[in-house]
Amino acid sequence: xxxSKFSEEQIVRILKKVEAGAKVGETCRKHGIIEPTxxxxxxxxxxxxxxxxKGTTAKRDGGN
Numbered sequence: 443x444x445x446s447k448f449s450e451e452q453i454v455r456i457l458k459k460v461e462a463g464a465k466v467g468e469t470c471r472k473h474g475i476i477e478p479t480x481x482x483x484x485x486x487x488x489x490x491x492x493x494x495x496k497g498t499t500a501k502r503d504g505g506n
């Protein structure tokens with residue numbers, strides 16, 4: 443797979459701009475990416491966030 447021209451920090455910054463209320467299409471045009479790339483980054487960040495340390499899936503607390 444081709445290496446991204448954006449660093450991880452830049453991707454996070456772009457995702458946070460949209461999360462803060464900026465429009466997806468406008469933000470994508472400003473940074474020179476297409477909307478499917480934005481949503482791919484978003485889904486990847488969400489999946490990575492759900493993983494626990496060392497890539498293991500975090501255990502869910504049973505409410506106890």
